[in-house]
Amino acid sequence: MSMLGRLAPEYYVTKLAFLLIGCVILGAGVYLEILADVAKLPGESFVRAVSATWNTEFGITKICFDVSMTVIAGLLSIFYSHQLQGVREGTIIAALLVGFIARLLGRKLAIFKACWKKLLPWTLLPQLHRNTGCSLSEDNTEAAAGKSENTWPGSWAAIFTTVK
Numbered sequence: 001m002s003m004l005g006r007l008a009p010e011y012y013v014t015k016l017a018f019l020l021i022g023c024v025i026l027g028a029g030v031y032l033e034i035l036a037d038v039a040k041l042p043g044e045s046f047v048r049a050v051s052a053t054w055n056t057e058f059g060i061t062k063i064c065f066d067v068s069m070t071v072i073a074g075l076l077s078i079f080y081s082h083q084l085q086g087v088r089e090g091t092i093i094a095a096l097l098v099g100f101i102a103r104l105l106g107r108k109l110a111i112f113k114a115c116w117k118k119l120l121p122w123t124l125l126p127q128l129h130r131n132t133g134c135s136l137s138e139d140n141t142e143a144a145a146g147k148s149e150n151t152w153p154g155s156w157a158a159i160f161t162t163v164k
Helices: 012-036 042-053 058-081 089-108 110-119 124-132 138-144 151-159
Strands: none
Touching (some): 012 042, 012 089, 042 058, 089 110
16 A cells, blocks of 8 residues: 555546556456466355356356346345445446456457466366365366256266265
């Protein structure tokens, strides 16, 4: 806070510019977090699990999740305080832009994903699986790919199968 204390915007246009800069930085951070396949924040982890389970694109799922959370926050605000508080145009812009920017970076920087996997074959995910005893077993790979008859529980079972 002390580093950016002098950058307190007073004008609405300046506040909007700072919001857009923040959305770009956050979208890039979300993309890098997904690219590196490291331990994610709960919001991104939920979006990643949903997009993997339902085989949807991460960016679109992130936008839907953020917009739904914004709508829920607005409805709860109206329900409890009888007026809209805490949800304004900046919240709506951020809900729409962060997922879009992560999706855009994912498409534009797709070549780096292949290079990342070749240069750094190790990731935190296999180490995490070894340490926790969780992994994708071969008998559950069809469920993880959505080819099982019972897709919803099968895909979750594939994610949380314990090693024998």
